Amino acid sequence: MFSYSTATNKSHTAKKTPSKGVSLRALLPLTIASLLCAPAQAVLPTPLSLVTTGALAPNSASLDAATPKTTVVDLAASTVQDNSAKGGQNIAANTPQAQQLLSKWRKQVEADNLAEHTTWRRLLYFLDDKKSILNKGAPKSLIDNPDFFLSANGQSDAGAELDAMLIAFANQMTVPKATSSQTTLSQTSNSSNNAAVCRFPARTQWLTDTLGIDGARLQADCPELASWMKMLNPEQLSIMFAEEYLDNPISAFAHTLLRIDSPISAANPNLIHHAYALNDTVDGDPDDAFAIYAIKSTSGGYNNRIEIDPYHEKLAKYLKDDERDAWTYQLDLTPAEVQQIILHVWETKDLDIPYYFTTDNCASEILRLIDVVRPQQNLLSQLPYVVIPSDVVQLLNNEDLLADARFTPSDSTVRQAELNKAKAAAELGYISLSKNDAQAIKSAERNAASSISADGKTIVDHGIVASNNNPTDRHPFQMAQIGIGQRGDNGYIDVGVRAGFHDMLDRTMGFSQFFNLEALAATVRFYDTDSNDNEPDNVVLENITILRGRSFNPVNSAQRGKTWGVNVEATRVDDGSQVEGRDHLVGSVGYETGWSWAFGIPRSGTGEMPPQLCYALLSGTAQGGRGLSKGFRVGAGVNAGCHYQINNQLRAQAQLELPYWYHGDTSAPDTKGHYWQPITTLGMQYDIDRTQALRLDASYDWQDRVDANDDIKLAYRRYF
Structure with a gap:
């Protein structure tokens, strides 16, 4: 499930048909769930650098007859597989020119063994960690939603899915462009949004880069994707860590999310109203009793939810409502890697993936996203089966993926700093500090001091020295x-x-x-x-x-x-x-x-x-x-x-x-x-x-x- 909000649209939710979940996953440690919960993402996919399963679909299986299309609109629609159709076969390349391109690409794919490439399998949520337990290492994708695949065999065969993408590319590159007399603007918009290159832009980007395909020739406009990318305007990613908060059981183990910076907020991190928060959390039922909520969130009884919110609103929740200090670390990723991660989020944001609080949570999803763009790094495989947010921060620090660290004190920390300063001045005789004065400083109702400005859009620097709570300095948990x-x-x-x-x-x-x-x-x-x-x-x-x-x-x-x-x-x-x-x-x-x-x-x-x-x-x-x-x-x-x-x-x-x-x-x-x-x-x-x-x-x-x-x-x- 995916939801996002903006200044004008506070809550928009798009939910697809629930998936069947992963039946082989066993119940995870319920003892931790009794503690609490919460916020906090996808099953730990920890693939090897190259895997040994999956193969390209045979050419003969991919070139079944199909009715030629004459417009971009019809062609885009033809790339969408109808799994309810008899046999569930892929749409074939529909022109000799398309077949020629397809033959060329297939030879390159076979020569480079791209169907078994780490990046391709990670894009499809294949789980290739041979040393893992339970469902990890199963020879199929975690996702069992047919909308996530073009091929009827895509969940179990990465090669078949790659071949289906190539067919979609070949068709789109060889069909004549539509004219204004052939289709209306509304028809173009609706159909183009369903084109394979619009539904799976991260796959498209990787394949076109790897095979040297000119993406401009794909002849597909993606208005919904373009609007989403324009809203986020991703330039830089950071990981935000909100410390443990025992007074709220669902926050007892801390929380991590991704900060998406636009060029403006990347240049000035204090301008948080130009940034967005990407948060993976549990899509739980608030009406469930706490014990039921804890058990379901730990055992996969709920799905995950991808939230995109204005960053200043999300940060305010932690600093003001929960009064939890936050640490933000810029990720050492290139702009191209940032773009690819966001495109991959677009592909997966509407999927109902089972949520497991101890293993597939806010922290593990961040590592999974980085693993997608860094095939040489297997970050998830370096962590224990139970994933803790601060462990993820320490791992990223050890892997030299954290380029910068910024401390943002909570409202209670800001008030405490003022109280410390006033007491020190009173002891030196500079001011008089009555009991009522001290109470006014430390009271949240009487003192509105905060790291967030009154309009809620920027971070205010109070000159407070960072607390001794940077999670990169922690002792190991075990x-x-x-x-x-x-x-x-x-x-x-x-x-x-x-x-x-x-x-x-x-x-x-x-x-x-x-x-x-x-x-x-x-x-x-x-x-x-x-x-x-x-x-x-x-x-x-x-x-x-x-x-x-x-x-x-x-x-x-x-x-x-x-x-x-x-x-x-x-x-x-x-x-x-x-x-x-x-x-x-x-x-x-x-x-x-x-x-x-x-x-x-x-x-x-x-x-x-x-x-x-x-x-x-x-x-x-x-x-x-x-x-x-x-x-x-x-x-x-x-x-x-x-x-x-x-x-x-x-x-x-x-x-x-x-x-x-x-x-x-x-x-x-x-x-x-x-x-x-x-x-x-x-x-x-x-x-x-x-x-x-x-x-x-x-x-x-x-x-x-x-x-x-x-x-x-x-x-x-x-x-x-």
Whole structure:
């Protein structure tokens, strides 16, 4: 599905008949979907430089008899295949001159093996990554919409589709031009828009360039395509990265889109009303419940939607509504490559392609488009199966495809910069700053400061130093660790992995302040003693984290959101209801909400908050497991702590958990049905470099019925 809006036409939507989807795609990790969602494109096509399937359609199969055409209008219509026709055969070259041209081109195609060329197969959405799983590597195009092919066999045979394009070229080059007496302007417009060269301009451009065909001789006007290209006026492309936003689940993993610059906005990037945003997102049903929405967007239950919007409107949504900082990176592409990418978008914008949040999303589509014009680069094949927006930015940076970087602060960052400046001036005695004055600066309702001008058309430079959140500086998302520790009287070796993201003690560069989101992690412990009644087993599954995160919006900062947290995991806990209670593996779901405060001195000239943080959260938790008294417990209490940034390489965090647990009424001797169980924890991490760190974790359980109260561990962490 494709939609675009302009200043005069806010929403125009063209939707074709829904496709059947890709039946062989399996459901993808639903655990990530439970997190959220969102925005964020096409199945990961990661072809090899040359592939080994597909062949040209035999000449005899392509030269079936067809009624000769006498006008450009009729000829253009003849190049459109009617798949409902009996046999679904291609229209044949209809004149001796056309057959002569076709014979010449076929020889060149066969000599150069163009039907198997990487670029041609990428233009057709063929998936040629032999090492991929599930549906990738299938010997056919992802697209099952017959409108995307001229040949009846085009989805499974790239050679047949190439041959059909050549037939269309030959016909259009050899038919006499229409005169004004032969057709009306309306007829010409409608029919020409359906010509093969109008429907597939990127294929046409590549084939005419490769075969040395004079495109001017194709005799086809494409008014709709011409109008679209005139509107966009593409000169330059940039990738825009909007940082993670935990307060909106569909934006929790960040978002990327393409900025299309005209010559005016390319010369002056601040003139954003002369640019457009190309955004691939999920075409979801807003009336669906969140759980249904998440499952469908992850499993291909929705189609994708290509949106073309005025860039200043799209940027305002991120900076003003979500208050997310944005980074924009100019792509090192030639003007010809930019044109070809936009022409390819024209070919595919109306296709209903299944959307998979974790693999075929806003980020993967950008790489796919670049792969189309850079056949020597296989960008998509360099990423894991799950595609994360910041991974894409880092990959493009590593491949030297980012020519320039620009930081655009959100409205909250602009207000925070003003608040920092006012507090610094007040401390030096230059101004007086009352509590009401400070509240007015940080209030979104009372302070309209923004990076976007009042008319919404340009970027305003407030002279704010870029925050320390450039995603090109991030540590890798995956992490493995090995540690040694002591729990009570038992020593152990601890081994763990984490599939994604970042906790409060990880290296902070490249992330927004106080960002905390972990997903899909597991830890196993190997104890050095055999088990008895009061000792753990040799091998113990310590924890499986599905999701753990906290969103911190300090009340004394310019952030508008609340402070809250959530966790979904299986973890080992000590049951304080029984004498000498052992630890047990339980399922646990918890939610927190409360307040946080930032303190300290922020970096000069930035819109960053002070670097230290304290918080107090009201918590509620439900746990279930066979080892617990009555098989369950529910708790409510307070979690309070502080996070301290000692220097760029060293951080520490201390926390007090004060839950009150309830198991239900019991008459069993020496068993409590409810009790307090305070736990204190301390964590410290020292960064060796971007991919290595040392972490110290310690905890003490103050419940006197617990068998092993203390636990301390030192671990080596490797990010990859």
